Amino acid sequence: MVRRVIRSYRTIALWIVATSLLFSVACAGGTTPTPTAASSPTPAAAVQPSPTTVPSPTPTTPPTPTPVPTPTPSAMHGTPTMGHGMGMGMATPPVQNEFREGPFILRNVWARAATQADGLSAVYMVIENTGDQPDRLLHAHCDAAQTVELHETRMEGGVMKMQPVDGIDVPAKGTVELKPGGLHVMLIGLTRDLNPGDTIEVELHFEQAGHVHVEATVVKP
Template sequence: MSKLPVLGILIFTLILSACEPWLTTGASIEVRDAWARAATAVDMSGQETMATKESASMEGMGSVSAAYMILHNKRTTPDRLLRVESEVAEAVELHISEMAGDVMTMRPIDFIEVPPNGEVEVKPGGIHIMLIGLKRDLRPGDKIPLVLVFENAGEISVEAEVRSP
C-alpha cells in the first residue's frame, strides 16, 4: 500500500484541525428559547400606528420592547455578547435591571459575559436586550430576526418568537 494517500489524509486532517475556530464560528454558543415581548410601534409624531396609549403600554411599553433567551457557552473559555442587531428597531442595547433601595432601575451594560461551560439567562427583571424605536408592531406569534455578536463566537443569527407579556 502506498504511503502517499495516508500522508495526504494526515495533512488534510492537520489543516482542517487548524481551521477549527473558523469552521465552528457560532457553534460554541448555543441560543435557546429566544423570545421578544409584544409591543406596538409608535410613529414619529407620537401617535400609535393602531392602538391607544393604554393598550400600547400593556403590550410592551409602546415603541420599546425587550428580547430574552438562554445563552449557553460550550467552550472552556468565557465569551462575551458584545452587541445585538435587529431590523425591527432603530437601536438595540444590552441592559440590566437592578434594585437600588426600594426602586427597580435599568441601565445599559457594555457586554454580557457567558462563563465557560456555563449559561446566562437573559430574562425579564435581570439582564435583557432592549429593542428601542420599534419600526413595526410586534404581535404575538411573529418571529423577529436578531444577530448576536460575540467576542469569540462571532455572529449568530436567531429568530425570536414574539409573546404577550
C-alpha cells in the same frame, strides 16, 4: 398507704395544672398577634412608619429611596437572585426554541409584544456556552428596531434601576439567562408592530464567536 394516695392525687393535680397552663398559653397565643402572622394585626405593620399623607416640605425626592411600606425581607420573593434576573412571573419559559451556532446553544428566545407606537420591546433568552473559552456578548442587532442595546435591571431596596451595560459575559462551560427583571436585549425605536406569534431576527455579536443569529418569538405581553 395514705401517703401514696395523697401523692397520687398530687400527680393528678400537677397534671391538671400543667395542662390548663398550656391551654391558657395556647389560647393567649391564638388571640394575640404573632409577629410573623401577616393576616393578624401585625406589630410589624404598626412599627412601619405609616405612609405620610403630610406633604413633605421639599417636593424633591428624598435621596434615600426608602419606600415607606417596604415589603418585609421575607416577603421579598427572589430578592437574593435579583442581580441577574429573578425567576418570577414566568415559571416556565414562554417560548421553547433552540439555536446552535459554534459553541453556543441559545434557548427560549422571546420578545415582548409591542406596537410601533410604543417604540420599545425587549428580548430574553438563555445563552449556554459549551466551549472552553469564555466569551462576551458585545452588542446585538435586530431587523425590527432602529437601536438595540444591552441593559440590566437591578433592584435596590425595592427601587428598580435600569442601565445600559457594555457587554454580557458568558463564562466557559457556563450559562447566562436574560430574563425579566435582569439582563435583557432592548429594542428601541421599533420599525413595526410586534404581534404575538411573529418572529423577529436578532443577531448577537460575541467578542470571540462573532455573529450568532437567532429568531425571537413574539409573546403576548
